[in-house]
Amino acid sequence: MTTIKDSVHDHIEVEGVAADLLDTPAVQRLRHIKQLGTVQLAYPSANHTRFEHSLGVYHLAEQALDQMAVDGIDAERVRAAAMLHDVGHGPFSHNIESLTHRKTGKYHDDVADLLAEGQVGDVLRANGLDPGRVAGLVAGEGQYGQLVSGELDVDRMDYLVRDAHHTGVPYGTIDPGRLVRALRFVDGELVLAPGNVQSAESLLVARALMNPTVYSHHVARISKAMLRSAAERLLRSDPELTATELRRMDDHGLIVALRLCEETAEFARRYAERDLYKRAVWAELGGVPDWLLDADHEEVRTLEAEIAAACDLDPREVLVDVPAEPSMTESTSRVMVGDEIRRLGRQSPLVKALRTAQYQQWRLGVYTVGTATERVGREAVDRLDLDVQGALVSERRGRASTLDEFVSAE
DSSP states (O other): OEEEEETTTEEEEEOHHHHHHHTSHHHHGGGGSBTTGGGGGTSTTOOOBHHHHHHHHHHHHHHHHHHTTOOHHHHHHHHHHHHHTTTTOBTTBGGGHHHHHHHHSOOTTOOHHHHHSHHHHHHHHHTTOOHHHHHHHHTTOHHHHHHHSSTTOHHHHHHHHHHHHHHTOSTTOOOHHHHHHHEEEETTEEEEOTTOHHHHHHHHHHHHHHIIIIITOHHHHHHHHHHHHHHHHHHHHOTTOOHHHHHTOOHHHHHHHHHHSTTTHHHHHHHHHTOOOEEEEEEEGGGSOHHHHTOOHHHHHHHHHHHHHHTTOOGGGEEEEOOOOOOOGGGGOEEEETTEEEEHHHHOTHHHHHHHHHHHHOEEEEEEOGGGHHHHHHHHHHHTTOOTTSOOEEEETTEEEEHHHHHHTO
């Protein structure tokens, strides 16, 4: 058994298959992948890694298994899946996942190939575990997969507390101990025991508050868009680099590759010096046309090039950032009310209010170099058919100003 001191859960005892997996290259690689990607450019202390998080998820999974009296081969599979659930992440976590998915067809939880080969595969088989079954749990398959990847999973319980701890914000403060003790399997469904509607709501509220404050902070959004664009250009510029190889890099490897490539060296400089693009447009959902919300990747890249050309800028100097429409998967969490299983969205009056808040907080961004925000903002509004009444923002002379101000200045 190995005992590890953790900043969130205090002492974590790792044993069995999880201890054997701990020093495999696939798990140790997670020491070099930041949990929150580029968020540390907004919150300097957000330097925690996927390795720490994986330990936390394993710890909470162990507690859940104990209190639900799950043992034997099922428990060993869950322990392995908890330790390995993030080995499929590429550099900077989710920041370039959309790019690698387009090229490889794999998300971070598509890990069957990674678990079947190398030392991880050897360790799993030596412990009597089928790598394919463990990979299925990582993807949320089956009854026990709900513990690792589902609406009430221990992954979410750890990252909310851990991200709040390392960013210093108070919004992700849930009680994972109570949540874990309330978990039950009822007819194959993972639910919270009666009397825990408020516990389920705490997950919902924590996620809803962390999103605009941390995960979608405008600095994080801008740096993520810049990193994603640079990684895409790196792939196009280096014919020997495949998307599969890019997916297996760590943060340091990607930054070095970007620095050494002429096409992306300027981004590497900007990232190192925190010399980020500025917002030319920051648009509410109601001001964005449906065709733009539905635009695919290539259509968005074409729009960026057209805006840049109209503003006499390099195509790399304009980024259009269209996030997915808001979703709230936590609202489908299942809670026991008496003898009945109910979805939280049906039981909690908070769900509707928080969903409305999510839509109000959604923003489309157009980013560019600091000297060009005004002209890029005007061009983007026209070319993207944006509603100028829809609370759009340009950062002019270091301050936020309404779109009406810089449009009327023409």
